[in-house]
C-alpha cells in the first residue's frame with residue numbers, strides 16, 4: 558500500500574507531552590496559567606520581541622492587532638494580495654476595507670516601490686490608509702526596510718503577518734518585530750504548532766497588555782463583571798501553550814529540515830526546463846516553510862494543474878500557490894494596486910510536500926513523479 562504524502566503535517570518533539578502532563582498534574586486546564594506566561598516569555602526570546610500575548614489563533618492575533626492599531630468602520634488598510642484569506646478577513650471584521658498591493662518577483666511579497674507610489678498618490682488625495690499590513694509568505698520575509706521607510710514617511714502604522722515565517726530572518730532579525738504589531742500562527746500546518754494558536758508581539762507594553770485585556774472579554778478591574786468595551790474570548794489554553802513550549806525548543810531543527818527538503822528538490826529538479834523555484838532574497842534566511850516552484854507549461858510540457866492532478870493520482874498532495882485576494886469573489890469590490898505578478902505566480906505556482914518529518918524516500922517519490930510527468 559502506498560502511503561499518502563501530505564503537504565505539511567505536525568511534527569512533535571520530545572518535550573511537548575511532558576509540558577502537557579505538567580498542565581494536567583497541576584490542573585491548569587484553562588486559558589490562563591504558567592505555560593501561557595512562560596510560552597510568551599520564551600517566544601519573545603526566540604523572535605527578539607519585547608512583549609507577547611498568546612492567543613487562540615493567528616487570525617485572532619491579527620484581529621486584535623488591527624483593532625489596537627485603531628482600525629474602524631469605513632477605514633482602508635493596504636494589504637498584500639498574494640496571501641491566505643486570514644490576512645485580510647480581520648480587516649473586514651472591523652468593518653474596514655482592504656486595498657490589495659501586488660508582489661515583487663524576488664520575494665513574492667509586497668512590492669516596496671509599488672507601496673511607496675501608492676502612498677504618495679493617496680497622500681496627494683488626502684486619503685492615506687489607516688495601516689499597511691504586510692505578509693511574510695511561505696517562510697520568506699518581505700523586504701522590510703523600504704516598506705517601513707515608506708510607512709514612516711507617510712505616518713501610516715505597519716502591521717506584520719508573520720504567520721508563515723517564524724524562524725526566518727531579515728538582516729539577522731525575525732520578521733514580525735519591525736512594525737507596530739506583529740502576529741504569528743501555530744496552526745497545524747505551520748512550522749511549529751500547538752494544534753491551533755497564535756501570538757501577538759509588540760515593543761509597546763501597553764499594546765500587549767491591552768491585547769490580553771481584549772482577549773479575555775475586556776473585563777474592567779471590578780469584582781462584579783463590569784465591561785466598558787466589548788472584548789473577545791481569544792486567549793490560548795494553558796495545555797496548548799505547553800505544546801508550544803516544547804515546539805519552540807525544536808524550531809531551529811524544523812527550519813533546517815524544511816530547508817533540507819528545499820535543497821533536495823532543487824538539486825534534483827532545478828535544471829528541468831520550465832521549473833523555477835521561489836528565490837531566496839539576499840537579505841535573510843527563508844525557512845522554506847513550504848517549498849514553492851513555478852511551472853512554465855510551454856517549456857515543461859504540462860501546466861501546474863496537470864502536474865498537481867497527476868501528483869494527486871499518485872497520492873502526493875501539492876497545492877496551488879495562494880489565489881491572490883484581489884481575485885477572490887468575496888473581495889470583488891475591493892481596489893487592487895497592480896496584480897499581474899501575483900496572478901502569474903498563482904497561475905504557475907505549486908507548493909510541494911514540505912513537512913519537517915518527510916522521509917528521504919518520500920522526497921524521492923515526489924522527484925520521480927515529476928521526472929515521469931516531464932518525460933511523457
Ligand SMILES: *Cc1c(COP(=O)(O)O)cnc(C)c1O
Nearest residue numbers: 614615616641643644720742744
Ligand atoms: C495561517 C495563516 C494565518 C492565520 O493563522 P491561524 O492560526 O490559522 O488563524 C494568517 N495569515 C497567514 C499568511 C497564514 O498563513
